[in-house]
Amino acid sequence: MTVFLYNHQHYFPLSTNIxxxxxxxxxxxxxxxxxxxxxxxxxxxxxxxxxxxxxxxQRAKKKPKNEN
Incomplete structure (x- = not known):
């Protein structure tokens, strides 16, 4: 009696790899x-x-300094 073991690549040799x-x-x-x-x-x-x-x-440069 011979037993054949097939994996999924045997049935679909190219499609699964692609x-x-x-x-x-x-x-x-x-x-x-x-x-x-x-x-x-x-x-x-x-x-x-x-x-x-x-x-x-630039805004800080233009703003006049408050000198009290």
Whole structure:
């Protein structure tokens, strides 16, 4: 009596490997896009912080000092 043991790759030799690789590529692409978006948002926030800091510095220079 012969017993044949098959794993899932025997029945679907290419489809599961392709699906796993597509999922990996999609996950990697999502991670790259998310990282780039976070980087862009971080740079925008940093730029706004810097301009606000400069604006407050200029305002402090223009404001006359109270000498009592």
């Amino acid at each position: 699906m796993h690789s597509l999922a990996t590529v999609a996950l990697g692409a999502f991670a790259i896009i998310f990282f780039c978006a976070a980087l862009i948002v971080g740079l925008i926030v940093l730029k706004k912080y810097q301009t606000e800091k400069d604006r407050l510095k």
